[in-house]
Structure formats: structure tokens, C-alpha cells
Amino acid sequence: MAQFDTEYQRLEASYSDSPPGEEDLLVHVPEGSKSPWHHIENLDLFFSRVYNLHQKNGFTCMLIGEIFELMQFLFVVAFTTFLVSCVDYDILFANKMVNHSLHPTEPVKVTLPDAFLPAPVCSARIQENGSLITILVIAGVFWVHRLIKFIYNICCYWEIHSFYLHALRIPMSALPYCTWQEVQARIVQTQKEHQICIHKRELTELDIYHRILRFQNYMVALVNKSLLPLRFRLPGLGEVVFFTRGLKYNFELILFWGPGSLFLNEWSLKAEYKRGGQRLELAQRLSNRILWIGIANFLLCPLILIWQILYAFFSYAEVLKREPGALGARCWSLYGRCYLRHFNELEHELQSRLNRGYKPASKYMNCFLSPLLTLLAKNCAFFAGSILAVLIALTIYDEDVLAVEHVLTTVTLLGVTVTVCRSFIPDQHMVFCPEQLLRVILAHIHYMPDHWQGNAHRSQTRDEFAQLFQYKAVFILEELLSPIVTPLILIFCLRPRALEIIDFFRNFTVEVVGVGDTCSFAQMDVRQHGHPQWLSGGQTEASVYQQAEDGKTELSLMHFAITNPGWQPPRESTAFLGFLKEQVQRDGAAAGLAQGGLLPENALFTSIQSLQSESEPLSLIANVVVGSSCRGPPLPRDLQGSRHRAEVASALRSFSPLQPGQAPTGRAPSTMTGSGSTSSRPRLNLSGMCGTAGRVMRVGRVPPKRGERVPGAPSLSPAPPAIPVLHPGLELLRPLPCMGASRGATEASQILEQCPGLPLTSLGCPLEDGLKMGSQHQGTQSPCPKRARRMSFPLRCTRYRRG
Numbered sequence: 001m002a003q004f005d006t007e008y009q010r011l012e013a014s015y016s017d018s019p020p021g022e023e024d025l026l027v028h029v030p031e032g033s034k035s036p037w038h039h040i041e042n043l044d045l046f047f048s049r050v051y052n053l054h055q056k057n058g059f060t061c062m063l064i065g066e067i068f069e070l071m072q073f074l075f076v077v078a079f080t081t082f083l084v085s086c087v088d089y090d091i092l093f094a095n096k097m098v099n100h101s102l103h104p105t106e107p108v109k110v111t112l113p114d115a116f117l118p119a120p121v122c123s124a125r126i127q128e129n130g131s132l133i134t135i136l137v138i139a140g141v142f143w144v145h146r147l148i149k150f151i152y153n154i155c156c157y158w159e160i161h162s163f164y165l166h167a168l169r170i171p172m173s174a175l176p177y178c179t180w181q182e183v184q185a186r187i188v189q190t191q192k193e194h195q196i197c198i199h200k201r202e203l204t205e206l207d208i209y210h211r212i213l214r215f216q217n218y219m220v221a222l223v224n225k226s227l228l229p230l231r232f233r234l235p236g237l238g239e240v241v242f243f244t245r246g247l248k249y250n251f252e253l254i255l256f257w258g259p260g261s262l263f264l265n266e267w268s269l270k271a272e273y274k275r276g277g278q279r280l281e282l283a284q285r286l287s288n289r290i291l292w293i294g295i296a297n298f299l300l301c302p303l304i305l306i307w308q309i310l311y312a313f314f315s316y317a318e319v320l321k322r323e324p325g326a327l328g329a330r331c332w333s334l335y336g337r338c339y340l341r342h343f344n345e346l347e348h349e350l351q352s353r354l355n356r357g358y359k360p361a362s363k364y365m366n367c368f369l370s371p372l373l374t375l376l377a378k379n380c381a382f383f384a385g386s387i388l389a390v391l392i393a394l395t396i397y398d399e400d401v402l403a404v405e406h407v408l409t410t411v412t413l414l415g416v417t418v419t420v421c422r423s424f425i426p427d428q429h430m431v432f433c434p435e436q437l438l439r440v441i442l443a444h445i446h447y448m449p450d451h452w453q454g455n456a457h458r459s460q461t462r463d464e465f466a467q468l469f470q471y472k473a474v475f476i477l478e479e480l481l482s483p484i485v486t487p488l489i490l491i492f493c494l495r496p497r498a499l500e501i502i503d504f505f506r507n508f509t510v511e512v513v514g515v516g517d518t519c520s521f522a523q524m525d526v527r528q529h530g531h532p533q534w535l536s537g538g539q540t541e542a543s544v545y546q547q548a549e550d551g552k553t554e555l556s557l558m559h560f561a562i563t564n565p566g567w568q569p570p571r572e573s574t575a576f577l578g579f580l581k582e583q584v585q586r587d588g589a590a591a592g593l594a595q596g597g598l599l600p601e602n603a604l605f606t607s608i609q610s611l612q613s614e615s616e617p618l619s620l621i622a623n624v625v626v627g628s629s630c631r632g633p634p635l636p637r638d639l640q641g642s643r644h645r646a647e648v649a650s651a652l653r654s655f656s657p658l659q660p661g662q663a664p665t666g667r668a669p670s671t672m673t674g675s676g677s678t679s680s681r682p683r684l685n686l687s688g689m690c691g692t693a694g695r696v697m698r699v700g701r702v703p704p705k706r707g708e709r710v711p712g713a714p715s716l717s718p719a720p721p722a723i724p725v726l727h728p729g730l731e732l733l734r735p736l737p738c739m740g741a742s743r744g745a746t747e748a749s750q751i752l753e754q755c756p757g758l759p760l761t762s763l764g765c766p767l768e769d770g771l772k773m774g775s776q777h778q779g780t781q782s783p784c785p786k787r788a789r790r791m792s793f794p795l796r797c798t799r800y801r802r803g
Contacts (some may be wrong), residue, residue: 229493267516336468357444381421397491
């Protein structure tokens with residue numbers, strides 16, 4: 001296995017999370033003053049239960065939810081057994097006649113109980129079916145195991161319930177309305193009173209995150225370094241991603257908590273995996289273990305497959321009947337959730353971030369409907385709708401039509417066909433700009449391959465994004481195939497990477513005082529894992545093997561610092577964040593943001609702001625109004641600087657929330673302040689100035705007389721162009737090719753030539769009269785001044801020439 005030798009090197013802990021002199025501290029508390037929560041041995045499990053109880057909205061909701069899960073499993077098994085052995089389908093399908101009357105000539109009315117077999121017959125049929133008996137025994141053992149686990153968890157969570165009431169002083173009735181940051185702050189304060197952890201006097205927010213997300217951070221790092229076999233190239237399909245809940249469960253079973261795993265307990269990696277002397281032997285041992293678990297998956301494949309099919313049928317059959325287009329909706333894939341996740345990002349934080357990007361992601365994927373498929377869908381919907389209309393009309397005339405065999409089935413299938421076909425027919429009034437939509441998506445998901453920039457309209461970009469944002473039907477199909485594909489991946493794809501995995505855990509595990517062994521990437525240390533292109537130049541010592549891909553270290557650090565404003569980062573991270581703050585202020589000053597303030601109040605800006613979707617960042621408004629509407633020239637080289645430096649700094653500025661009760665000002669925001677609450681709105685900093693070729697334009701201002709000096713303007717020379725507020729990986733906004741704006745482009749171009757500063761409905765896209773980006777943007781902007789007057793707000797275009 002010499003071919004698996006890697007160039008990773010052992011990384012030591014970059015800093016201690018304890019104050020000086022507390023590295024080997026054990027806090028002694030007299031016996032009489034010990035509280036029930038003094039020196040909790042397994043803090044990982046304890047903090048995870050505290051977090052889970054908070055997310056499940058209290059003990060009562062969690063208890064009822066667990067009971068219903070047990071009842072669901074019991075119902076699926078019992079109902080399936082009843083359908084297989086206790087129903088006479090000949091009577092149900094009217095293949096056998098049933099006569100309850102003494103007179104054979106009387107009409108027969110079959111009832112549903114007539115199709116049910118008597119209890120003795122049903123019991124006999126079950127006993128005769130050996131395969132069914134075996135499945136029922138295995139299901140019974142599994143249900144009893146879940147019941148015992150449920151009782152144990154209830155006892156454990158009752159202790160967490162008491163911890164909330166007495167230590168944190170949060171009643172269960174108030175828990176659904178408390179944010180996690182509030183609960184976490186009380187935990188930090190409780191450490192000072194009860195000494196939950198005896199190895200440190202004080203706990204930090206990062207300590208709590210590390211214990212809750214210890215294994216999840218390893219998984220994020222493994223995906224980031226492409227060590228897990230998740231990408232495959234299949235004939236005819238190209239590159240595909242396969243990552244299901246079953247496959248993830250097996251990865252975690254092998255690496256973290258299963259028998260023979262790499263970890264001694266929840267917080268400590270086994271000592272032999274920290275040394276490099278036995279790496280080949282340990283890799284061979286891990287390879288054998290993967291093989292045996294793969295074989296076990298093969299043996300259990302039939303049972304798991306049957307359960308997956310039954311559960312999917314009972315879960316989605318009713319939804320499909322009620323909403324036939326539900327399977328055509330999209331969801332974030334499991335791979336996408338792991339790829340897009342920051343280090344030290346809790347599940348609810350990730351979910352909130354992805355939820356905000358759902359609508360623009362759906363709009364972007366809808367840009368790529370096939371013209372041929374649309375044509376076929378229109379005609380198919382016409383034919384199916386015509387037949388459906390006739391059947392409905394006949395049913396209205398005489399309801400006995402439904403009694404004809406297969407008429408009701410035909411009506412149902414035709415209705416489903418029409419609904420499915422309509423999902424492939426785009427709205428003729430919609431105009432899509434893929435580049436702008438992709439930038440809105442990036443404002444929320446924060447990660448994007450570099451080659452997507454400028455290629456948002458290409459099918460290759462769409463296919464790669466579909467790996468992160470897949471159809472619900474594809475998600476269900478992958479879960480159904482998971483019992484078959486998972487053992488193949490484990491045996492033939494994961495086993496050859498055993499040595500690389502062993503080296504990864506040895507090289508990227510550090511011991512933190514009071515926390516235990518953690519993934520070194522989760523320390524978010526820009527010196528050891530920073531990327532030179534992400535503002536870490538001169539600050540990072542990481543080799544190409546040690547640095548996190550896609551700037552995940554820097555973005556995770558920014559996200560955690562803003563989510564937890566009270567956290568004190570280590571020295572290198574503090575310097576990095578301070579440099580970001582300075583860069584934001586410099587960019588703001590260059591764009592006129594530091595002194596200019598907000599865009600002046602006018603009806604145009606108010607209209608845009610009032611109709612802006614809550615799922616889109618306010619920085620996008622700044623780009624639309626300030627950056628792109630004026631169609632200014634590209635930035636000079638001295639203002640562009642490092643692309644990653646400016647963009648990451650702007651990302652941090654757009655992340656920064658507005659303090660509750662604080663009015664927005666025109667100053668560049670301090671990026672490290674904010675409540676971290678998801679309900680606070682980000683600051684909107686606009687200069688109101690747009691640079692164009694040889695002119696300066698202000699929106700909503702009365703034009704001055706010739707020769708008159710504009711108040712506040714030092715000269716009539718062109719103002720420095722605005723630096724758009726963008727997230728990492730984005731280029732500066734520029735005119736983009738739009739889809740759907742075919743008519744009226746010439747007229748709109750002439751209007752733009754006469755009034756270059758006129759805002760557009762979509763970024764840099766001349767629109768025909770009446771077209772819109774969506775219902776929320778309809779009527780807000782128009783390339784026609786006459787229409788603008790009809791919309792009851794003044795629209796002025798003022799030009800200043802060079803002096």
C-alpha cells in the first residue's frame with residue numbers, strides 16, 4: 001500500500017483555548033457545594049442533548065414526537081402485513097360476487113368489510129408465509145430495540161429538562177421563543193456557577209460548538225478535501241454525485257462511533273492513530289473493517305430495501321396525489337448541505353442560510369427548460385386537457401358516467417398528466433438573468449467553483465449546480481437505490497482510500513484543553529489552514545495540502561465571528577478579521593460609502609426596497625441601484641486590487657447585522673458588531689453616486705443649472721466607481737446576457753443611449769415593455785419615462801460633463 005503515502009505532516013494545536021496558566025487546570029469543588037451538574041463526564045453528549053431539546057421546542061414536543069415515530073414504524077409493519085395476508089382482492093376488484101340477500105335476483109352492494117378475510121383465515125395465511133414471519137421477527141426485534149432506546153433517551157432528556165429549569169432558568173414554555181445564542185450565553189454563565197467542565201474555569205462559544213459538532217466538522221473537512229468517494233463517472237451520465245443518508249450513516253459508523261472505530265470515545269482519538277509508525281497496519285485494519293461492514297450491508301440489503309420502498313410509498317403517495325408536481329420541486333442535496341456547510345455551523349444555522357437561497361436557486365434552475373421539452377409539454381397538455389374536459393362535462397351532465405369502468409382512473413391520470421406538463425411550460429412573462437440569479441444564490445450559500453463565474457448561462461454550470469440542488473424525485477430515487485449502491489461504494493471505492501483517511505486523522509487532529517481531540521480545520525486558524533487567495537497572503541503557513549479548499553477556513557471564521565460576536569478569536573484570527581474591517585472601510589471610502597451615506601430618499605429607491613424579496617440580500621439592491629444601473633466602466637487596476645481581498649471584505653460587510661434599534665447610517669459598518677440574530681436586517685450602505693463614462697449621475701435629484709456647483713461635490717470630475725457589495729467568488733457586476741428579452745431590445749437600447757443612467761428591471765438587461773423578473777418586481781422600474789410617470793414617481797436623469 002505504498003502508493004497511498006501522502007505528504008501531510010503533523011499539525012500541532014495553534015493555540016490553547018484556555019487562559020494562560022490553565023492548561024493543566026483541575027478545578028476542585030468541596031463535596032458539600034457540588035451541584036448535580038458539576039463535572040459532567042461526557043460533555044459532547046450533554047451539549048448535543050441540550051441543543052436537540054432546544055431545536056425540538058421542549059421536552060413535551062420531543063416526547064410526543066418520539067412516541068409518534070415508534071407508532072409510525074409499528075403502523076407501517078402492521079398495515080403492510082394486513083394488506084398482504086388479510087385482504088381478498090378478488091372481491092375488492094369485483095372478480096368474485098358476494099350476495100348477502102336470500103334472493104339471488106336482488107342487486108348486490110359490496111361493502112369494504114366484505115373484502116377483509118376472517119381473523120382465523122388471516123392468521124393461517126401469515127403462519128404459512130415463512131418469509132413474512134422472518135421479516136416480522138426482525139422488525140419486532142428492531143422495534144423493541146427502538147423502544148428501549150426511547151425509554152433511555154427519555155430518562156436522559158428529563159435530566160436536560162431539569163438543567164433548563166434549574167441551571168439555565170428557562171421554563172419549557174419559553175424555550176421555543178429563545179434563540180440558541182441566548183441558551184448558549186446562559187450555559188457559559190452556568191459554567192462559572194456549577195463548573196460543568198473541571199478542566200477550564202470558563203467555557204467559550206467555540207468550546208460548545210466543538211463538542212456538538214466534533215464529528216460533523218470532520219465530515220465537512222473530509223468532503224472539502226475530497227477524501228470520501230462521492231463523485232463517480234458513469235457511461236452515458238457523465239459525472240454524478242451519490243451521497244445518501246444510508247451512505248453517510250455507514251461513513252460515521254466506520255470512522256466515529258461504531259465498534260472498532262478510530263475514536264476511543266466521543267472526545268478522544270485512539271492513541272495509535274495519532275502516531276505515524278503504524279500507519280500501514282492501521283490502514284489495513286481499517287480496510288478489513290470497511291470490507292466486513294460492506295458485506296453486512298449486502299446481507300441486510302433486502303430488508304433495508306423493502307423498508308425504504310414501503311416508507312417512501314406511505315410518505316409520498318398522498319402528497320403525489322394532492323400535488324402531482326411535488327416530485328418536480330427541488331431540494332438541497334445531502335452532498336450540497338455538506339459541501340456548503342461552514343466549519344462550526346449548527347444545523348439550524350445551515351438550514352436558515354439554505355432556506356434563504358431556495359427561491360433564487362429555483363428560479364435559476366427554471367431558466368434551463370428545454371425548448372423541445374416545452375413544445376412537447378404544451379401539445380401533450382392540450383390533448384390530455386381536451387379529453388379531460390369532455391369527461392368532466394359528461395360527468396356534470398350525468399354523474400353515472402363515473403360508474404363506467406376506469407373512467408375515474410382516466411380522469412385522475414389525465415389530471416396528473418396536465419399538471420406535470422404545465423410544470424415544464426415556462427411563464428411567458430418571465431425574464432431570467434442567470435448571472436444575476438447565481439450571484440443572489442451565492443450571497444446565501446457562500447461557495448461556488450471559480451469556473452462558474454461568467455458561465456451561469458451554460459448547461460455545464462447548471463448540471464454542476466444540480467448536484468447541490470436536486471429534484472425531489474432524484475432524492476427519493478437515490479434513497480431507494482442506497483441499500484444496493486452503498487455496499488458497492490464501501491467495498492470498491494472507500495477501501496482503497498483507507499491509508500489516506502488514516503493520514504488525514506493523524507495530520508488534522510489537535511488536542512484542545514477542556515475539549516479533547518478536534519479537527520484542526522475547525523479551529524479556523526488562517527495561519528495553519530488559510531488560503532493565500534483569501535486574504536491570508538503573508539499570514540498563512542499552510543502548504544497546498546494543509547489549506548482548506550474554496551476559502552472555507554476564512555469564510556467559516558467570518559461566519560462564526562459574526563454569529564457569536566462575544567467570542568474572542570486567537571491572535572492570528574483577530575489580525576485577519578481586523579484586516580478585513582480595514583479593507584471594508586477602504587473599499588467604502590473608495591466608493592464614496594464612508595462619507596456619502598445612504599441613497600437619498602426618492603420614490604424609485606423606496607419602491608425597489610419595499611418590493612425586494614426577503615430572501616435576497618440588501619446588498620443586491622446596492623448593486624442594482626448604484627453599481628449596474630449606471631452602466632459605468634470597469635474599475636481601474638489600482639482600485640480593483642486583489643479580487644479575493646475586496647470581495648471577501650465586502651462579504652463580511654454584507655454579513656454584518658444591524659443592531660436592534662440602531663438606525664442605519666452612511667458610515668462603513670463595523671463588521672465585527674451585531675447581534676447575530678437571524679431576524680436583524682443587514683446594513684444597506686449606498687453612496688447614491690454612479691460613475692459613468694465622463695459623467696456623474698444621481699438618482700432622484702433635481703438637475704442643477706449649468707455652471708452651478710453641486711453641494712457636497714468637490715469637483716465635476718467623475719466620481720470613483722462604486723465597488724459592489726459582493727460575496728467571495730464573484731466578479732464585479734457587468735452587463736449580462738438575458739434570456740427572454742428578444743422583442744423591444746432596439747427601442748430600449750435607444751432609450752439607454754439617450755439616458756444612460758436609467759435603471760433597469762433586471763441587471764444590465766434591456767427589457768421589453770411589460771416584461772418582469774417576477775411578480776414582486778412588476779411595475780417597479782421601466783425603460784420608458786412615460787410608463788414611469790404612470791407609476792406615480794418622478795424619474796430624472798441628470799448629466800454632468802467633465803469640467
